[in-house]
Amino acid sequence: MNTNAPRILQFCHGYDGPFLDCARQYASLFQGTPYRVTTVFLTGTPSEEARQGCASDEVIFLGFSSKEVRGLKLRAMLDLRRICATRPFAFCIAHRFKPIYVALLATRLPVIGVHHAFDDYQRFSRRVFARVFRHRLALLGVSNAVRDNLRAALSAWPQTRIETLYNRIDIEAVQAGQIPRDAARAALDLPMDAWIVGNVGRLHPDKDQSTLIRAFARALPRLPLGSLLAILGSGRLEAELKTLACDLNVEKSVRFLGQIPNARRYFKAFDVFALSSDHEPFGMVLLEAMAAGLPVICSDCGGGREVVEGIGALFPFQDEIALAQCLVDAVLRELPENYPARAEQYLQEHFSDQAGHEIFWHLDSVMKFLK
Secondary structure: OOOOOOEEEEEEOOOOOOHHHHHHHHHHOOOOOOOEEEEEEEEOOOOHHHHHHOOOOEEEEEEEOOHHHOOOOHHHHHHHHHHHHOOOEEEEEEEOHHHHHHHHHHOOOOEEEEEOOOOOOOOHHHHHHHHHOHHHEEEEEOOHHHHHHHHHHOOOOOHHHEEEOOOOEOHHHHHHHOOOHHHHHHHHOOOOOOOEEEEEOOOOHHHOHHHHHHHHHHHHHHOOOOOEEEEEEOOOOHHHHHHHHHHOOOOOOEEEEEOOOOHHHHHHHOOEEEEOOOOOOOOHHHHHHHHOOOOEEEEOOOOHHHHHOOOOEEEOOOOHHHHHHHHHHHHHOOOOOOHHHHHHHHHHHHOEHHHHHHHHOOOHHHHHHOO
16 A cells, blocks of 8 residues: 555445445445545444455554443544644545534644535534634535535525535446346345335334325235235334224235345346435435336435436325325336336436535535545
């Protein structure tokens, strides 16, 4: 490793869930450039899977627990300061508020803060903090919806300091990991001849699977005989959602499959993918469903609309009647033979690593920090 090469510090809260791939996405932005990427994980024990998965030149695990990074996080600041003292970093990319906070207090680096959720600056103290460090802080939202939420909270900031860079997928890698339809159905214990609606997400109010179940129950008489709704995920609403399916007399047609590791491998088991979330900041599962060649249906709110608009179907949030019609339309409107290729082209143009690379290197904040 060339220790004298100019470097980028990527500072992540952890590598759980989708955040390992987020680290990979941002490391990939510097491939083919003189910069080398050091990725630092604030929480989580050393993991070879995480080391390989984030595709960085150097990976450091600070190893703090979530409990240990509450409050002032002084130990984390000291550790990060020591790392920065021995490497020629140009700037820092920090994911989520805690790493942004630590990076700004522990270093003198310019920081690009990436926000993956809404309302990160709803607290007055956070708005004050951002204002104090605004001279070396720029913000990215993972969708225009998140960007606009940030701009509303920090209304005095120039709009060029709060921009959008969409989440992305390595299309070839995702597709290589997706197993064929029959094998996926066998693995999930789903019938080979059923027409299946797929949904993946936590069983949580903000995912609103209750509207999806109600819509499916409405649509079921007009769907092919034996149609199923398969929900992958776990959470505190599991019992409540199962009771709802019973109350609607569709308990035999709704399969709760629980938490499935690396669920995107099984997306080809479905005939259509439906996401009913309330203000989804982005919706990575939509990209993974399109990579599998599936038609997608999404609630018309949050960042999900930006992902689906132009290629999938949208319905007003919590409108079970409209969603039911979308499900029926997915059966009646036969997909063109070239749909998988069209979906892949759409991903390449808007949500691929290459598309992200082209946008990133023209962002005002990036150009400012590299001057």
